[in-house]
Amino acid sequence: MKPVVVAPCHRPLLGRLRDLPVVLRISDPARAAEAVAAADEFHLNLTCVYLETGGELADLPLDGLPETAPLAVRVSASGPMRRIAPRLDRLQRLNARFYLPARTRAQAAEIRVLSSLGLHTAALLVGPEPADWEALCELAVYSCYNAAPHGDIDPFSFIARRYDLHHLPLDPRAVWFEAPGKFVEADETGALSAPRFDGGLEPFPLAIEELGSEAVEIALNEARSSWREFFITPHPCQACEGFRVCLGLFAAEAGEGCRGLMTEALEGAERAAAPRVAPVEPWQP
Numbered sequence: 715m716k717p718v719v720v721a722p723c724h725r726p727l728l729g730r731l732r733d734l735p736v737v738l739r740i741s742d743p744a745r746a747a748e749a750v751a752a753a754d755e756f757h758l759n760l761t762c763v764y765l766e767t768g769g770e771l772a773d774l775p776l777d778g779l780p781e782t783a784p785l786a787v788r789v790s791a792s793g794p795m796r797r798i799a800p801r802l803d804r805l806q807r808l809n810a811r812f813y814l815p816a817r818t819r820a821q822a823a824e825i826r827v828l829s830s831l832g833l834h835t836a837a838l839l840v841g842p843e844p845a846d847w848e849a850l851c852e853l854a855v856y857s858c859y860n861a862a863p864h865g866d867i868d869p870f871s872f873i874a875r876r877y878d879l880h881h882l883p884l885d886p887r888a889v890w891f892e893a894p895g896k897f898v899e900a901d902e903t904g905a906l907s908a909p910r911f912d913g914g915l916e917p918f919p920l921a922i923e924e925l926g927s928e929a930v931e932i933a934l935n936e937a938r939s940s941w942r943e944f945f946i947t948p949h950p951c952q953a954c955e956g957f958r959v960c961l962g963l964f965a966a967e968a969g970e971g972c973r974g975l976m977t978e979a980l981e982g983a984e985r986a987a988a989p990r991v992a993p994v995e996p997w998q999p
């Protein structure tokens with residue numbers, strides 16, 4: 715299996731990525747269409763264009779964003795709803811997932827509102843601010859149990875969609891392109907690095923031209939199973955039910971807070987995967 719290469723949109727590099735699955739990083743929304751065209755020109759297997767802006771969603775320039783190409787748009791916050799509302803129709807037409815920080819109650823509320831407006835979101839659950847676990851749990855419950863139509867809230871929607879008792883564990887880092895053994899990062903020179911389960915990066919021992927080789931397959935398998943290191947020495951994650959869909963995502967702050975959150979996500983996924991029971995026909999007047 716070839717890893718997905720997360721790479722800058724740098725033409726000399728793109729020529730080396732032919733036929734590989736690629737996430738193309740850009741920081742300027744005006745370059746989104748150019749990135750999609752370059753993926754086509756260089757025969758990349760485009761997973762998505764990853765637009766990382768430092769601004770708010772309310773300020774995202776929409777002119778020039780391709781409507782059908784897969785977009786991952788990372789913003790710092792949603793911004794005021796009064797400025798999002800007039801552009802909602804255009805935002806909804808994009809084939810986009812919007813990535814927002816999700817640590818505080820206010821951030822969780824923003825994601826919930828965007829989801830209720832039909833936008834697909836991804837909650838960036840790891841961050842420097844103290845986490846409001848209760849608010850994040852409420853977000854997971856909303857994502858898993860709210861029957862009213864709403865956009866995805868990843869990683870909870872991702873976990874619920876992919877959950878399969880026979881194919882665990884499930885790594886939520888895949889949502890933000892950091893799952894070990896699935897993604898590698900390339901810089902402009904083509905040097906590769908690999909994500910680790912602790913959120914860091916380490917040099918990848920092989921070159922772009924070797925991706926797809928047996929040696930790479932072995933390296934990726936090792937990276938995918940390196941979560942077992944959590945069980946070498948005593949660690950709070952070892953006794954956590956949510957580990958099957960978390961793999962130590964919050965290992966640096968592991969405790970009751972994250973445990974409650976990921977157990978909620980797991981139970982929501984189990985419910986989604988359970989065989990549907992026909993609802994009881996209600997009595998008729």
Ligand code: SF4
Pocket residue numbers: 950951952954955956957960961962963964965967968969972973974976977
């Ligand atoms: S939820 Fe917390 S305790 Fe449980 S596996 Fe994840 S990081 Fe570890």
